Amino acid sequence: MSDKAIDIYIRPEFESGALGTAENVDVERELSLLERISNINAVRKLSILLGLVIIWQFYTWFSGVEPLLFPSFVDSADVLWKTLLNGVMFEKVWISLYVLLLGYAAGLLIAAVFLMLAVSTRIGSDFLSTMTAMFQPLPAISLLPLAMLWFGLGIPSLVFVTIHSVLWAVSLSTHVGFMSVSETLRMVGRNYGLKGVAYILKILVPAAFGSILIGLKVGWAFAWRTLIGAELVFGAAAGEGGLGWMIFEKGDNLDTPYVFAALFMVIVIGLLVENVIFRNIEINTIQKWGLQR
């Protein structure tokens, strides 16, 4: 007789009852029309936009909200259409874009000079990193009072703050990009005997183009925001300007539909620049070169 009895559980035998016959359900089936349509991204997003517009319109109709405070969609669209037709809107857009382009181009030029110095000498590199560390956290718009003091009211002040908002973002990101270009690529460049500007243009810029593009995008975002902000401040102080000024002036006069129309234009320009211009540059450069998937 053993001392330890080990209980082993033995599952009783059983027989499965009626399983039913196996049937082929539809492994593959045509999606219904609704499912197919709702699988299209654009349709879903457009219907959300439509939904928002309808909610907006019904809200302004039925809640009895003061149209001066919150105009209906129809009123805003009407004003937008009218101002587009009589050219007022384009004029405002052009004033804003002109200043923006001027500031952006000048900012890029200055950034290029700084970067060339930074690449060629150590003191240039130190200078650039100190300046960017100092000025990058400073909102460009806060220089506007100084700019107005130095350059007076007008386009030069706007260009000055736009330059400031572009310059540091672009230099910082490009400088970091240049520094992280791999030693192999640099040696290839030196092997070809490239020096100075040719070295920068043929080796550093293509290799660091990803971060340069990020810098350009951030610079654009800051510049656009700064410009609109600056035009608002100018609105307070003097009076001639682009979209920001239009928003401010019409807001002051309680022409709220105009404010909405101008905001809509600001959104459209932002979307165009981001999704058409920068997207195209991205597709034709870093995606084509395989730097980014």
Added chain:
Amino acid sequence: MSEIKAISLFVRPEFENRGIETAVVGDIERRLSVWERVSNMDPVRKFSVLILLVVSWELYTRIGNVNELMFPTFSATAAALVKAFVEEGLLTNIWNSLSLLLTGYVIGIAIAAGLVVLGVWSRFGADLLTTLTAMLNPLPAIALLPLAMIWFGLGSSAIVFTLLHSIIWPVALNTHAGFQSVSETLRMVGQNYGLKGLPYIYKILIPAAFPAILTGLRIGWAFAWRTLIAAELVFGGQVMDTSGQLGNEDSNAGGLGWIIFANQMENQTPYVFAGLFTVIIVGILIENGIFRNIEDRTVRKWGMQKA
């Protein structure tokens, strides 16, 4: 007769090398001089750049005979900064700005989190989120300030409203994009553990997408800081417009942007520079003190980001 082509080979004349000196091993390793060692230190070089800038500023304003009202000397600016700190309660103004910023930041992140959770849960939420961010992200928040002033009046709620707008969209956009690029493997690990709903988001999606979230928070902060200063500048103008006088001076009511604006209006240019300095310092502190620390403790510790 077959054509015979004469190939002229250049044959290098024989020569003998003369007088090769004995090989000498130069100093392979040598102590750098004190000067070299000092100039190899990064902080030293950067500080000297700063000092050089300050000195050239001071010299330019002193020797160039620049109008004090247009461009004050460095010493005047520094004196104004100290005076503003000690006597005029600049700290209160800093606090006014920061408390507004914080209020906006916290509420903004809460709203962004709500939107992103919706986006994770349902396809409709994701569509709503992407449509809204695509539309509203390119809109500078400051452009909404006139509307906010109509809706909420002059005051902090209008500023908080614009701040919200500048924070919600970049944070939501980056977080959503980060969530979408979380690898399928990690998601399956989460599902394997039976995580669903909020725990799934907290334990899988957020840690995995933290670099993107942090980028969003940083961009949100940068936009919010810029918007806040701009909003305070605009308000400065608005107060001038409506009441014909500058804000109450003893009460330290406004924030940093207001200080810059008010002092410029009164031609106190050294104080404008002092205000700008303070803006820079606050920016650097938040950027390097807070975000750098969060980065060190999370993405860098977890090995998601190098140096």
